[in-house]
Amino acid sequence: MTDKDLRRDVLDELDFDPSLDVGDIGVAVSNGVVTLTGHVGSYAEKVEAERAVRRVKGVRAIAQEIQVRFADAKKIEDDQIARRALAIIDWSVHLPKDAIQVKVAGGWITLTGAVPWKYQAMGAEAAVRRLGGVFGVTNLIAIKPEIRSTAIKDRILEAFKRGALFEADAIKVSVAGDKVILEGAVTASAEREAAERAAWSVPGVRSVEDRIVALS
Numbered sequence: 001m002t003d004k005d006l007r008r009d010v011l012d013e014l015d016f017d018p019s020l021d022v023g024d025i026g027v028a029v030s031n032g033v034v035t036l037t038g039h040v041g042s043y044a045e046k047v048e049a050e051r052a053v054r055r056v057k058g059v060r061a062i063a064q065e066i067q068v069r070f071a072d073a074k075k076i077e078d079d080q081i082a083r084r085a086l087a088i089i090d091w092s093v094h095l096p097k098d099a100i101q102v103k104v105a106g107g108w109i110t111l112t113g114a115v116p117w118k119y120q121a122m123g124a125e126a127a128v129r130r131l132g133g134v135f136g137v138t139n140l141i142a143i144k145p146e147i148r149s150t151a152i153k154d155r156i157l158e159a160f161k162r163g164a165l166f167e168a169d170a171i172k173v174s175v176a177g178d179k180v181i182l183e184g185a186v187t188a189s190a191e192r193e194a195a196e197r198a199a200w201s202v203p204g205v206r207s208v209e210d211r212i213v214a215l216s
Contacts (some may be wrong), residue, residue: 001058003029009056010034017052020045025066032060039069043134063083068107076133078104085128087111092127100141101123107135114142149175156180159198163191171212172193178206189214 001007007029014022022104026037029199034053040046047068070076088205089100100113110126115121121141129137153175160171171184180199192212199208 003031006032006034006056006058010053011060013052013056014049017048019048020052025049030133032058033063034059034061035063035065037065041068041131042130043136044130047129049181058175066161070133076107078107081107081109081131081133084131088127088131089124092123095120095122096098103126107133108138109134109136110138112140114144116144118143128153149177152178152180154203155202156199159201160195173199178204179209180207181209183211185213185215187215 007027010027011022014020014027019042024040026036028035028037034056036049036053040049040128046064046068047065050062053059082102085102085104089095089102090097090167096115099109099115105112109131110187111121111124111128115124119199121139121143124141125137129135142154153173156173160173170186171182174181174183180202182195182199186195192210192214194214196208196210200207
């Protein structure tokens with residue numbers, strides 16, 4: 001596909017998207033790299049324009065240079081944006097309360113905090129992206145799964161029982177936060193290694209202290 005053909009396909013895809021006003025968006029293509037220029041009326045439109053381009057077959061990379069421009073009547077102060085962002089996050093039943101912090105500077109929102117699931121971090125970004133007056137969003141929300149110590153222990157013991165290399169009852173498992181301690185005795189070092197691998201395979205485990213004694 002030539003750059004000329006690719007540019008035509010990109011323009012067609014942008015025009016096909018009902019959420020976009022493509023009159024002020026410029027498209028240039030060089031060796032499969034698409035450069036978007038011009039301006040749109042919201043940050044949500046800027047993001048949607050990039051998504052539309054990514055859907056086009058043959059696009060190797062995107063240089064995003066679209067600017068967000070608001071009419072003077074639509075300019076919103078940072079404190080108003082922050083309040084609206086916090087409100088829309090609080091209204092969401094999928095987000096844990098007080099888990100996400102919002103900072104706004106010059107219309108740019110920065111999200112911080114921690115949530116258990118990736119979809120929650122992405123959902124928070126998608127929610128504030130649609131707010132009026134937003135020029136951009138930086139998503140720094142960390143993903144920290146909430147896995148209870150008892151659940152970690154149970155999953156390790158289940159893995160031990162499924163294994164054929166050693167007797168599960170020969171090994172004692174204790175959990176402190178995200179740390180697992182293995183104790184007991186096995187007949188060979190291969191059994192010890194298998195037990196440690198099983199402990200590491202459980203989500204939420206960040207360290208394993210292996211106190212198992214191999215008798216041979």
